[in-house]
Amino acid sequence: MAKKIRLGILGGGGDSLIGILHRVASQINDNYEIVGGVFNANFEENIAFAKQIDVPTNRIYKDFDTLIEEEMKLPESERIQVCSILTPNFLHFPMAKKLLDNGFHVICEKPMTTSLEEAKILQEAHKKAGTVFALTHTYTGYPMVREMRERIKAGELGKVHKVDAQYYQGWINTIIHDKAKRSSVWRLDPEKAGISSCMGDIGVHAFNMIEYTTGLQVKSLLCDFNYLYEDNKMDVDGTVLIRLGDHVKGVIRSSQVATGEENGLAITIYGEKAAFKWEQENPNYVYKLSDTEPLQVLKPGHAYNSKLSLDGTKLPPGHPEGIFDSMANIYKGVAKAIRGENYNSGEFPTMLDGVRGMNFIESTVASHKNGNTWVKME
Amino acid sequence: MAKKIRLGILGGGGDSLIGILHRVASQINDNYEIVGGVFNANFEENIAFAKQIDVPTNRIYKDFDTLIEEEMKLPESERIQVCSILTPNFLHFPMAKKLLDNGFHVICEKPMTTSLEEAKILQEAHKKAGTVFALTHTYTGYPMVREMRERIKAGELGKVHKVDAQYYQGWINTIIHDKAKRSSVWRLDPEKAGISSCMGDIGVHAFNMIEYTTGLQVKSLLCDFNYLYEDNKMDVDGTVLIRLGDHVKGVIRSSQVATGEENGLAITIYGEKAAFKWEQENPNYVYKLSDTEPLQVLKPGHAYNSKLSLDGTKLPPGHPEGIFDSMANIYKGVAKAIRGENYNSGEFPTMLDGVRGMNFIESTVASHKNGNTWVKME
Amino acid sequence: MAKKIRLGILGGGGDSLIGILHRVASQINDNYEIVGGVFNANFEENIAFAKQIDVPTNRIYKDFDTLIEEEMKLPESERIQVCSILTPNFLHFPMAKKLLDNGFHVICEKPMTTSLEEAKILQEAHKKAGTVFALTHTYTGYPMVREMRERIKAGELGKVHKVDAQYYQGWINTIIHDKAKRSSVWRLDPEKAGISSCMGDIGVHAFNMIEYTTGLQVKSLLCDFNYLYEDNKMDVDGTVLIRLGDHVKGVIRSSQVATGEENGLAITIYGEKAAFKWEQENPNYVYKLSDTEPLQVLKPGHAYNSKLSLDGTKLPPGHPEGIFDSMANIYKGVAKAIRGENYNSGEFPTMLDGVRGMNFIESTVASHKNGNTWVKME
């Protein structure tokens, strides 16, 4: 008999897309109840939004520090158990740190921090806290991504020797070709958006997908960015050569000026015996390629799927589930962990994924600045 | 500022697939709160399930009649406003009728009733009640299905002259070829499952999709069923020739023995100027065919889409939403109607869709029994 | 050591599409040499065309009767061995008959004749002649169509219980909605185009594909045509319910007003154990559907394919071959037969296919005229 977990939300108010994604995901498997939070920096809008989504306003706080202060006064049985951090990127680190330091569980949007240094500090804080920390690399919640992971772990591909991952979007085209626009949007301002646009925002998902599905780690990389214009200081396109072991190589391609691409995350993993191919825009298909056998198309909900995959499907084959369901699977894994139930290592991305991600982003920037040379990821 | 609508659930307890579909759909847009219901005929399981999904047990009733009785004692401001009927088919009619008679809004699973006669009685009850009644033809909630409707209404295809709709599944194969199995499952027992299996369960969705998207009505039909075995009394496959007007013809193909098909609902609508094609298993694509222009692939979330379509998309292009989101769009439309907001005629299927559906099912059975002759749908 | 077979061509001059299809197909496997013929009714154009494609003009005749007369004077070792009949439909029968009566082999375009009666006369003539007769149902030459046939024959689907075939085109839209156009084109004039447009021209291919791949015969049918306009006398759309045995049913859908469809021949065959799906516009893929196993995509040129299929592929997997190669496979089968080599029953369509096709066309017309009633195909 599961009492719902008390969830607090930081950010995500108004028309926020990430807001609705987390709200819906938290509700999909009947595990969470939103009991409070700080949706918005403006207190009036904050309250108004709480009313709009019909969350009691008594635990809607004027700011994050007040939330911590007030919640800590409540008995543990009433206190918010886990907070979802959906605020602007630079706030992820201080909020996550303070939450962990005060014994809260944390669900954190990506990027985890703004630097590898912060990431390592957070990692330490997490070790001390001993609570659950999850980073929302949403795409790892898709049942067929999980299926790839389980089958690769079981040896279905043999030794993996090549990986090709892509995350292509085109939306920055509508901004970058206009000088006035590109010099004014926060997305292309390093002060506000951090050290990397394309690689930090989306390339890191492709990187994470590789490590998640193969169980391998990127050992070194060489990166070339494209800024498109001399006066633009943020990467909007980049290609990364990667090495994952002796003679195990790969490529990560990432772009925000891949005209007409919508949310084109895709990955192919080639092993000695077979290969898997998956595309985010058609997330319910995994293609198994072989040199000698017919191409197979694996779909969710079938008895031939792994336990981890089936756990992420709610309806029988042929009923398409999407990205809200994928995020819900991550929330489901977190709920299990918070409740101390057994869970599989692949059920949600962890602190380690966050540290690896920041390492990746900083390494790509270093490689590019260094004239496209190899950088080791320790 | 929207106070959540008080929702009661009838049926859908335990591992019920339809249960999770409705629960999730009701929560997706922050419009509903489940305040009570009767999840299960067995009271203990009923209470246990309420606890499991953390719904307060004080308004979980031992049966439907008690629910009506007790809720009517509550002041209107606390009373359940709308009930979702997810019980076995034969209960849809009496429950819906009593709910309407007592002034409740109703969301009813399909089929609305077990006969056209019942459907007409319900239609009368609804007229008297003046409350909102919605039938969950889930697939009409997909943004791209709505996009087809809006564009056809605006004349983009010119005069429609041909329609081809299909609903193919294969799952009855695992039952029907074994004599013992096929004579024991309730699905193939006319006493329990009603007058039609294939056409009543899925063919009617294809029929509804035609009327929903084209705005036309089927005027007459000729049907041929396949029972596969002499001793099987339920249709598991059928083809229906339809006429929608002078020289406007079409076909509905429906099967539960279309081996390997999962949930293969698909529709193509051919007009003088262009055609639209849509497939449920890839619901985020609508194909626009032309004899002279390049094929277009329309996707959700783009500025080129209609208001009705965009209203059903929560994230930007490239983030696949699925069947839970589709059902959520129907719940969203119902919420608008309950709150007395303006809504478009296509936002949820209505009583009329239910009456038309029962008419369709009875007509196919009559045509087949009559030696595959034409039957008029008045 | 194969001396090329001496081929004569009747019709197909100028820009004729069917002309280039047959010419190319005859040359693809180094089996034929075009030595003469009558490309065109106009003798000057006839000669000019022969020069254009560099065929010696000494055996280009002024008409068909002259061709027979002159060729019969030549010693057998020089005489044309086989003629391809590419002339207007009404000439197929008299030409084929005279060729057979004079001991020639024949490759005949479809439809074989203009009536079932003629078809039966031709069948008799063919029995007497003992030469090779091939009807160019081009699509049966595709390697993956052949693969389906071989696998079904080997029992891979178990008992076939349902068939769904489609041949959809849209091109008549550009004609039919204009009254002047539709009353003047020969295609819609029964005097010139025969008793059926849509079913005779393309529906019969779908019919043939069913019988070719399943090895079953259609036993009876019920057909409904659409003429679109009162003053149009030719079917431009039709749906045919078919029965192939006890509880083995299917549907053939054919249209020339399926707006935007190009050459949409497709077939799905459902058996107890699995199903095959194939589409002409992507002819190098066969989909194998199962209720329990992952979807398989079979492609040409792989070791897992049958001998009959592999015989029709010239390059390794991944090198797309198309409709010219498909027709070439039929010519290759005919060459084997002419040379008295062993050949498989599926290597080219025969006289029987022609007779069955005419039977099908006449039966659909009879069924429609009779008020959509069942007609037996004896």
Add this chain to the structure above:
Amino acid sequence: MAKKIRLGILGGGGDSLIGILHRVASQINDNYEIVGGVFNANFEENIAFAKQIDVPTNRIYKDFDTLIEEEMKLPESERIQVCSILTPNFLHFPMAKKLLDNGFHVICEKPMTTSLEEAKILQEAHKKAGTVFALTHTYTGYPMVREMRERIKAGELGKVHKVDAQYYQGWINTIIHDKAKRSSVWRLDPEKAGISSCMGDIGVHAFNMIEYTTGLQVKSLLCDFNYLYEDNKMDVDGTVLIRLGDHVKGVIRSSQVATGEENGLAITIYGEKAAFKWEQENPNYVYKLSDTEPLQVLKPGHAYNSKLSLDGTKLPPGHPEGIFDSMANIYKGVAKAIRGENYNSGEFPTMLDGVRGMNFIESTVASHKNGNTWVKME
């Protein structure tokens, strides 16, 4: 009135795949007659093969030098006009050189030579000869590849800023993981196969496709190969970062160990206004991507296509043509050039493509050996 061009074939005898590809391609548009050649180094097999494909044996020569000698004795009106060179790679250069020096037209298989140095010598010889020289980058003959070229030239994409090309195969997997096999096959022996396997055999096609469709030239590149095993000396996988101008970047990915890939050549070209995507295994579709408009799928044979594209299609839309037809389009362009007719610069790949290709291959090897540094292509 076109007299067929007298074609000689060098190599391509027996079961040679490249042999049948060229033979069929030469015949498809009625432009060529094979009058002689040297199909095979062994004279008996040479003659036997000529008989098998029914080419007169009187001009089948015992070796290449004899062919030149004997043909030069014939009057120009009888002499072979053009030779297709289908022999092992190291023979391409000497044969092409001698043919050009003697005034023949040449159709040469790829790679044009074994080094850039040879390529430049050949370029000089070609300038002197003034005859037609074509290199068979077969894929540039596909109608939809040509369509991309024409539309990009016309400015439909705006300024191109990113290119992503791939050529993935998996067949070397069946060899390389076995030490005995990989050390014995000629394909992986630098002595026999030249300086590059993966990049020289297939990567260069991707390179050519980029330059062909965009009209841009690669200015510099950085390459990383994968050999998979320490004892393997040939690249079987490689990724190449490329620069085509200021802020115009791209990537070429090429592999022979991309398990399960068949002949996966694909290219996407991103411009400011739109993008084009094309895949060799479905060659009759070009996808036009836009950030604001619906995705378009362009197909061959439509009136909306360019003249160059339409010239390469023989049948109406929906009749798939394949790789034989693509090669035939190149032969068609060569025929026009030999006859002195007007032809478009894109109708066949030229000497310049050959020189660029050898430059590309040598540059990738240099970059890799140099520790993955940038190499300029002058």
